[in-house]
Amino acid sequence: MSKLYREPAQDIPVFDECDILVVGGGAAGHSAAIAAARAGAKDIILMERYGYMGGDATGGYVIMVPDLSWYNMSFVRGLQEEWFTRLSKIPGAVRGPGLDKIGSEDPVLLDAWKALHDCVSRNAPHRLVRSVYFEPNQLKIEMDKMLLEHRDAIKVLCHSWGTKPIMEGNEVKGVIFESKEGRKAIYAKVVIDATGDGDLFSQTGTPYSSLADANTRSSTTALVWRIGGVNWDLFEEWKRTRPQAAAELRNQLTNLAGFRCMPLPSNQNDVCWVNNWHPNRDCTSIKDLTETEMNTRDTLRDVLDYLRESVPMAFREAFLFDIAPQLGARCSRRLKGEYIMTANDWAFASHFDDVIAWHSTICQINDCGPVEIPYRAILPQKVENLLCPGRHLSADDVAIDWLNLIPQCVGTGQAAGVAAAVAVGDGTKVRDVDINKVQNILIDQDVPLPRNERVDPAYMQCVEEHEYGLYTELAKKARAESLKDYRQW
Numbered sequence: 001m002s003k004l005y006r007e008p009a010q011d012i013p014v015f016d017e018c019d020i021l022v023v024g025g026g027a028a029g030h031s032a033a034i035a036a037a038r039a040g041a042k043d044i045i046l047m048e049r050y051g052y053m054g055g056d057a058t059g060g061y062v063i064m065v066p067d068l069s070w071y072n073m074s075f076v077r078g079l080q081e082e083w084f085t086r087l088s089k090i091p092g093a094v095r096g097p098g099l100d101k102i103g104s105e106d107p108v109l110l111d112a113w114k115a116l117h118d119c120v121s122r123n124a125p126h127r128l129v130r131s132v133y134f135e136p137n138q139l140k141i142e143m144d145k146m147l148l149e150h151r152d153a154i155k156v157l158c159h160s161w162g163t164k165p166i167m168e169g170n171e172v173k174g175v176i177f178e179s180k181e182g183r184k185a186i187y188a189k190v191v192i193d194a195t196g197d198g199d200l201f202s203q204t205g206t207p208y209s210s211l212a213d214a215n216t217r218s219s220t221t222a223l224v225w226r227i228g229g230v231n232w233d234l235f236e237e238w239k240r241t242r243p244q245a246a247a248e249l250r251n252q253l254t255n256l257a258g259f260r261c262m263p264l265p266s267n268q269n270d271v272c273w274v275n276n277w278h279p280n281r282d283c284t285s286i287k288d289l290t291e292t293e294m295n296t297r298d299t300l301r302d303v304l305d306y307l308r309e310s311v312p313m314a315f316r317e318a319f320l321f322d323i324a325p326q327l328g329a330r331c332s333r334r335l336k337g338e339y340i341m342t343a344n345d346w347a348f349a350s351h352f353d354d355v356i357a358w359h360s361t362i363c364q365i366n367d368c369g370p371v372e373i374p375y376r377a378i379l380p381q382k383v384e385n386l387l388c389p390g391r392h393l394s395a396d397d398v399a400i401d402w403l404n405l406i407p408q409c410v411g412t413g414q415a416a417g418v419a420a421a422v423a424v425g426d427g428t429k430v431r432d433v434d435i436n437k438v439q440n441i442l443i444d445q446d447v448p449l450p451r452n453e454r455v456d457p458a459y460m461q462c463v464e465e466h467e468y469g470l471y472t473e474l475a476k477k478a479r480a481e482s483l484k485d486y487r488q489w
């Protein structure tokens, strides 16, 4: 047994009390706080360990969201689309096909957008997809502005690290946190764990799993950095016309860095971001986090030099623009909630009465078509007064790769905020919340949901007309034969 230190018991000052405490201000937590305020909650605290909101999306420089639309309909709306409506007023802050162009098969438009990954559908018929690239610092500013618009309802605590849930039996009653002011407590009627790593739910006794399958994208960490002085269009042209050289470049970059890394486009043609994948890393391990930080910085000059030498037409003037202020965490602890999403939910187009988001995703088995996410995927087992939206939601090792993207974190966060507001307003537990009321408020907040007469019927027509993509035939066969697992095909 390793050496232990017994911490003396101590009284902790109660810093505050509130109706809804959101811990973590990333895509999920920020959305939860905003949605709760707009659903009528008046007493919300949003706690964030760093000095800004957005998590991976701003501090981690994860600067693109893919597949917000399917054919001609934008399925992912709500707060996610609001980010871009707002940012589109800032010159140069966003780039991607506009909502009025999605689904277009016009060859001129397809040609114009093909250099930007995921802006054209991967499968035929090729069509424009709502995928958006954004400037992370502008998003940081905009996320603050959204919170300031609700300053009467939301109190923001930056540089405050939630460390421990306050439990009474199986009920969460608040959170202990650390800051420069020391260790303090906040009591809350509902706690939303939006830390991405289940920092809180993992201490409540609710079931959860840890690392994702080592073969999935989720078991890798990253430290993103950006290159300036690039000509991205020329780089795309170079890759397209020299496929062998491009494959060699990919291998060489991996060899030089010691882990896979890849330049990707951004919101402007002269800047790219370098995504990277350090394999088999746990972003709750101090050792893995430290090595990800130091190994990326140790090798990035070599990667940049190689790009300059190998593709001078695009990288001759390239320079290190900046390094993301925080490490990119994809996955670690994951909730085993009241429902665990699996690939079957895409393959067989599962219908859920408690659907809270109906999202087109990056999943190829249903041609990136919409999938339903149930409320139970953010609702923990056995524990009360707690919701867990964002990248640690309840999904198996395969499904998590399609669900922990920014849109799904925003969408589940928005739903968690609304559900918490409804529960507090009605005086019920989040487990017993009136789900119809939650769905109606989400629809009012511009979230399209399936089989709902208040939603534009064009959504149901779209999925029916396109037979929910590839999976319909599989689903029909499976249902006919009462088979359960899509992998049998």
Ligand SMILES: Cc1cc2nc3c(=O)[nH]c(=O)nc-3n(C[C@H](O)[C@H](O)[C@H](O)COP(=O)(O)OP(=O)(O)OC[C@H]3O[C@@H](n4cnc5c(N)ncnc54)[C@H](O)[C@@H]3O)c2cc1C
Binding pocket: 023, 024, 025, 026, 027, 028, 029, 047, 048, 049, 050, 053, 054, 055, 056, 057, 060, 062, 063, 064, 065, 066, 160, 161, 162, 163, 194, 195, 196, 199, 221, 222, 223, 224, 275, 276, 327, 328, 329, 330, 389, 390, 391, 392, 404, 405, 406, 407, 409
């Ligand atoms: C390198 C990389 C590339 C990716 N590529 C894409 C992509 O191209 N497109 C896409 O859509 N998605 C992509 N993703 C996934 C996506 O960025 C994340 O899954 C998503 O942003 C997570 O949002 P979140 O709010 O759940 O978690 P996070 O963004 O991790 O937010 C959690 C927040 O909680 C705070 N926090 C954590 N612990 C505590 C604590 N104990 N107390 C207080 N605050 C705390 C953090 O500081 C952070 O602000 C990528 C991820 C990475 C890392």
